[in-house]
Amino acid sequence: MKGFWFRIGPIITVVIAIFVLWYAGAVALNSAWAQDKAKRADVTLSFSELVTDTLSQEKPKLPAPHQVGQEIWKTTGQKVIEGRAFSKRSLIYHSWITLSSTLLGFAMGTALGIALAVGIVYNRTMDKSVMPWVIASQTIPILAIAPMIIVVLNAIGISGLLPKAVISMYLSFFPVVVGMVKGLRSPGRMQLDQMKTWNASGAQEFWKLRLPSSMPFLFTSLKVAMAASLVGAIVGELPTGAVAGLGARLLAGSYYGQTIQIWSALITAAALAAALVGIIGMIQKLVLKRMGMAQ
Amino acid sequence: MSTVISAKNLSLTFETNDGPVHALKDVNLEINRGDFVSFIGPSGCGKTTFLRVMADLETPTAGEITVNGVSAAEARKARAYGYVFQHAGLYPWRTIGGNIRLPLEIMGVDKATQDQRVNEVLELVHLEGFDKKYPWQLSGGMQQRASIARALAFQADILLMDEPFGALDEIVRDHLNEQLLDLWARTNKTIGFVTHSIPEAVYLSTKIVVMSPRPGRITDVIESTLPKERPLDIRDSPEFIEIAHRVRDGLRAGHADD
Numbered sequence: 001m002k003g004f005w006f007r008i009g010p011i012i013t014v015v016i017a018i019f020v021l022w023y024a025g026a027v028a029l030n031s032a033w034a035q036d037k038a039k040r041a042d043v044t045l046s047f048s049e050l051v052t053d054t055l056s057q058e059k060p061k062l063p064a065p066h067q068v069g070q071e072i073w074k075t076t077g078q079k080v081i082e083g084r085a086f087s088k089r090s091l092i093y094h095s096w097i098t099l100s101s102t103l104l105g106f107a108m109g110t111a112l113g114i115a116l117a118v119g120i121v122y123n124r125t126m127d128k129s130v131m132p133w134v135i136a137s138q139t140i141p142i143l144a145i146a147p148m149i150i151v152v153l154n155a156i157g158i159s160g161l162l163p164k165a166v167i168s169m170y171l172s173f174f175p176v177v178v179g180m181v182k183g184l185r186s187p188g189r190m191q192l193d194q195m196k197t198w199n200a201s202g203a204q205e206f207w208k209l210r211l212p213s214s215m216p217f218l219f220t221s222l223k224v225a226m227a228a229s230l231v232g233a234i235v236g237e238l239p240t241g242a243v244a245g246l247g248a249r250l251l252a253g254s255y256y257g258q259t260i261q262i263w264s265a266l267i268t269a270a271a272l273a274a275a276l277v278g279i280i281g282m283i284q285k286l287v288l289k290r291m292g293m294a295q
Numbered sequence: 296m297s298t299v300i301s302a303k304n305l306s307l308t309f310e311t312n313d314g315p316v317h318a319l320k321d322v323n324l325e326i327n328r329g330d331f332v333s334f335i336g337p338s339g340c341g342k343t344t345f346l347r348v349m350a351d352l353e354t355p356t357a358g359e360i361t362v363n364g365v366s367a368a369e370a371r372k373a374r375a376y377g378y379v380f381q382h383a384g385l386y387p388w389r390t391i392g393g394n395i396r397l398p399l400e401i402m403g404v405d406k407a408t409q410d411q412r413v414n415e416v417l418e419l420v421h422l423e424g425f426d427k428k429y430p431w432q433l434s435g436g437m438q439q440r441a442s443i444a445r446a447l448a449f450q451a452d453i454l455l456m457d458e459p460f461g462a463l464d465e466i467v468r469d470h471l472n473e474q475l476l477d478l479w480a481r482t483n484k485t486i487g488f489v490t491h492s493i494p495e496a497v498y499l500s501t502k503i504v505v506m507s508p509r510p511g512r513i514t515d516v517i518e519s520t521l522p523k524e525r526p527l528d529i530r531d532s533p534e535f536i537e538i539a540h541r542v543r544d545g546l547r548a549g550h551a552d553d
Contacts, residue, residue, distance in 0.1 A: 190384055191384055193347075199371060
């Protein structure tokens with residue numbers, strides 16, 4: 001039990017600290033509006049009245065955690081109870097839209113990343129020429145290039161899931177390339193010499209030595225790629241005026257000043273990212289343990 | 296006795312930023328079938344480079360080397376030798392059996408033969424029953440034995456060993472030396488063995504090649520007069536001490552021109 005508290009203790013402390021700061025911030029930021037209202041109604045607010053008001057406004061500058069919690073419950077759990085989990089007002093529906101393009105983009109980005117890494121490791125010309133472009137691609141602000149990707153793809157008749165997935169791919173292939181180049185090059189000179197003494201072919205060297213050696217690097221990259229992929233999917237939903245997805249919820253919320261809706265979409269996105277990265281972490285643990293490479 | 300490895304006027308020069316480094320210069324040597332040849336000398340004397348040239352891991356800049364009567368490259372492609380590195384280099388994601396199977400898989404040996412070979416070589420290095428274990432479950436000495444087993448698995452006649460016991464402690468080392476002699480007697484392999492330990496070289500070898508650096512060259516070749524049967528306490532015999540003395544003299548002579 002001591003070990004449990006040893007692990008959980010620091011996490012709980014941080015969570016409590018965040019909540020305290022959050023509530024304090026909510027009171028501070030929302031009090032101006034509360035005072036304004038009171039002034040117009042010609043009443044003076046006591047401190048407790050002020051606090052109560054700041055934590056229960058309809059369009060607060062900073063919604064309080066419980067308001068966000070209630071909104072998330074209203075748009076997820078309650079919808080499930082009502083049997084309308086996939087209605088347009090349900091965050092589950094919007095999360096699913098974003099998740100599907102995240103996963104598609106992640107898969108495409110991983111495939112592209114590994115393919116480029118293999119090219120870079122095995123082809124001298126690619127080694128010299130591709131990496132600068134890969135790095136350059138990440139220096140372009142995604143917000144600037146996302147609308148263009150959507151417009152261009154729309155012009156050639158591709159719309160819906162794929163354009164958003166392409167933006168996810170654009171962000172997620174980068175960590176995979178960088179990690180896999182390092183991973184595929186991780187076997188030492190001795191291991192490569194050893195392969196040579198057995199007169200192994202290039203393909204054998206790849207499948208039996210380089211690829212297994214790169215696994216720890218791959219999983220670390222995949223975690224970063226997954227988070228980047230989700231960001232890409234959300235950003236992809238912003239410029240299109242998409243009607244569905246967590247990005248669309250953020251956009252709609254900001255149009256109508258629905259700060260509670262914005263925050264609940266943000267928290268959901270963060271939880272989704274944490275869950276996805278967590279799943280990769282679990283797979284990583286299992287695979288590396290099976291491979292005798294667990295740290 | 297037939298010649299297995301033959302080097303004639305072998306030279307290897309590495310071009311570095313500080314100018315050329317003569318790793319090997321005019322090296323001549325014949326190794327016969329069934330020989331146990333040790334290469335001894337201070338670091339930089341080219342002993343490892345010489346072994347790597349035999350294995351076609353380095354290409355000589357001058358001279359000629361033949362292994363089994365053909366060029367080193369052809370011999371490597373024909374998988375004429377097993378090479379043991381200083382570090383066991385077992386793949387952590389493969390069991391001991393899987394590691395030994397690795398070269399066999401690469402060479403396209405069928406599954407039944409693989410299983411049989413794994414059992415054979417594990418028996419040779421006294422690791423019976425360890426085929427399902429992972430490398431991290433074995434001690435350093437056991438890992439090195441597994442790596443020797445892997446080098447033996449494809450039944451090459453030549454075994455090249457580059458300071459295989461260099462990273463192990465003295466006691467484990469003695470033990471492995473004894474086992475290596477036993478293995479050599481049972482398999483009749485030709486062994487090339489790089490070391491920087493005089494007792495190890497004298498204890499193991501039928502032929503001791505003493506080398507010295509700058510440029511890397513052979514200063515003495517000593518044919519051992521010790522019997523093939525060698526218990527560990529042979530190291531206290533006058534004969535042993537005399538050979539060790541000659542090796543030490545050879546090493547000192549090489550250093551004299553520094």
